[in-house]
Amino acid sequence: MVLSGKLVNSVLLLLLFLCYYTSSALFVPPDNYLIACGSSQNVTFQGRTFVSDSEHSSLALKTGNSSVARSNSTNVPSSIYRSARVFSGLASYKFKINEEGRHWIRLYFYPVRNSSWNLSSVPITVVTDEFVLLNNFSFKGYNGSYLFKEYAVNVTSDVLTLTLIPSNNSVVFVNAIEVVSIPDTLIPDQALALNPSAPFSGLSQLAFETVYRLNTGGPFLTGQNDTLARTWENDSKYLHVNSSVLVVTVNPSSIKYTSSVTAETAPNMVYATADTMGDPSVPNANFNVTWVLPVDPNFRYFVRVHFCDIVSQSLNTLVFNLYVNDDLALGSVDLSTLTNGLKVPYYKDFISNVSGDSGILTVSVGPDSQADITNATMNGLEVLKISNDAKSLSGDSSVKSLVPGSGSDKNKKAIIFGSVVGAIAAVLCIGLCYYCCLAARKSSKTPQEGHPWLPLPLYGLSQTLTKSTASHKSATASCISLASSHLGRCFMFQEILDATNKFDESSLLGVGGFGRVYKGTLDDGTKVAVKRGNPRSEQGLAEFRTEIEMLSKLRHRHLVSLIGYCDERSEMILVYEYMANGPLRSHLYGTDLPPLSWKQRLEICIGAARGLHYLHTGAAQSIIHRDVKTTNILLDENFVAKVADFGLSKTGPSLDQTHVSTAVKGSFGYLDPEYFRRQQLTEKSDVYSFGVVLMEVLCCRPALNPVLPREQVNIAEWAMTWQKKGMLEQIMDSNLVGKVNQGSLKKFGETAEKCLSEHGVDRPSMGDVLWNLEYALQLEETSSALMEPEDNSTNHIPGIPLTPLEPFDNSMSIINGGHSGTEEDDDGEDAATSAVFSQLVNPRGR
Incomplete structure (x- = not known):
């Protein structure tokens, strides 16, 4: 009986432990819709059961024109993609929401082959009640065979509507949909914005799209390995090719979760693996391990970095820095001090823009120069795109512009109320406009105040900027630097507005790290390229100054010429010669x-x-x-x-x-x-x-x-x-x-x-x-007269004498035809290039 009593007690303790573990570690979502669209039966995918959209009791499917595409081919990625619901008109799925809050919205697309439609060329647009999730996506030109998209949207009503929009008299389709609740603590309302560093609030009002979720140093994890059914990708292909890393692994059961970091934050298999600095094999060991992540440059990004010190044998021995793009996000990070122990998870959230016009976001860890040990580590990385001002995660179109009459019923009362309020506001606006006119007239008589980027005279580019007399053709004056006229023309902002038709989007040439570039026409008919600085860009004051200083002293046929600049009304604008054929x-x-x-x-x-x-x-x-x-x-x-x-x-x-x-x-x-x-x-x-x-x-x-x-x-x-x-x-x-x-x-x-x-x-x-490329061109132009080389030396072109080549001394005497200095002589340069080209055939001495 004693043994039986001990056995009962042990079983009870085990049950209590399991109950505690389940309640504290496993999140049970109040809403958990897993929908297999167009399927005739339930589908099992990654250990979860997806229910047919025609049989789900809490789902309303609104469309009069839908059909089904199915495939039994073995080439289909998995069972979830073997069927699709195809719509020839506007369609919507309406989900009953049991508990408001942030939800996953996961969409699955695969262009099932069938005789009725070519789904690989179909444009796909999907919106919620407030946010644009996907706009005009097509598999045409897409490198992947299937598309999986994951979004996090805050649902604030008892119904969530997903609307699928066909375009150009085409159809639209979807293979599967998930709508699943997320713990309230998973995505906070505030994070640290970088460049400049400041708290960023209001994330709960925005939507997110998962762009990257990396298990650094660890294996690929599917939804079966994650309590929130997330997918974690191995990071190796995103590491900068010259980074040297060492993978460290511990037993996942040794990870010590806390009340602030749980299994819902990230699985223990993420924290149990890490990339650390390996042997760089270079004289300077203080290099950074960098992840290079191509992203859409027109959005901001929520970056979450996961850490867990599984490297150190004792406390306070691992100190390193974290960088997002070129910004120091965390300096002198000592994980054991932050977590009061080893193998204890920790994470940090940031808001960042993209660095440069190439659409690249980088995250780096590197050693702290004051640390005793040269090492750095990272366990996981998540990058989520943040919805823009149009409440879109794909382009600049809003839900209202994509869905005809969207929100009209909801806004009837608001329109009536607005009409009443508008009549009152109109009177106030008249008074306000009158006041503003008086203020503007008064401010025009006083010197312009400096803006956050500071005016150019403070940079030493010019000490005196004065206005020239107004043009007879225009009442707008141009600002010319009398003290430093070599800096180019200083345009008034109104001239820039006139040249670009008020920065008309139809004249947009491109978007770069500094800002947007527009095609413009000056009042004398000269076509120009106008680069307008973005104050939120990581390239700003320093690049603006460098560009002007460099190009003001450089003139060359093969360098783009700077015509002038504008530093007025909190703007930093550069004006270049227009290059008709672009990049x-x-x-x-x-x-x-x-x-x-x-x-x-x-x-x-x-x-x-x-x-x-x-x-x-x-x-x-x-x-x-x-x-x-x-x-x-x-x-x-x-x-x-x-x-x-x-x-x-x-x-x-x-x-x-x-x-x-x-x-x-x-x-x-x-x-x-x-x-x-x-x-x-x-x-x-x-x-x-x-x-x-x-x-x-x-x-x-x-x-x-x-x-x-x-x-x-x-x-x-x-x-x-x-x-x-x-x-x-x-x-x-x-x-x-x-x-x-x-x-x-x-x-x-x-x-x-x-x-x-x-x-x-x-x-x-x-x-x-340059000389070798010139020679390659000569070989192409005179290919019929070329002789086969006897060895690896350069071929001899008939008609060009062989001349011994003197060692190149890095001076400009050859290129400039014997002239020194920095002034350019294009004709002299071209003549000199032709003169010395004959020396290429005997490249000894280099």
């Missing part, structure tokens, strides 16, 4: 523009190389561009290439220095690996970036493409693999196959390979790169 990248991929010929590509590369060579050697002290990429090489109406965007440029090392020590800036995929590791900038950093450009020109694909297999993600690594095999033609643009002289291609590949050397000392100068 080089748009002629390589991502648009429907006709492909460039091989000769055109060589001429464009040569033009860009000339511009960079001038930067490196044409001034008293060299200038390093620091952001060479295909979007910063612009083409005019004659396809003449010009280097643009000098906001990140840096003055090169002086004669007694070998490098410039500076923080790493630039675009991932183009970054010099030596500069990235050592923070030591040289002209050879531009050479490496230009090597990436050369491979982009040849292969017509982005520098980084994370959706490709691991070995193909980085174009520099991938292309070099084929170049070293002597099989570069296997990966070149299909439009060039059979149309390129093999000698020209070989010389081009060799040039790119040298540019992409791991160490700067092994890379050629931009002058050498």
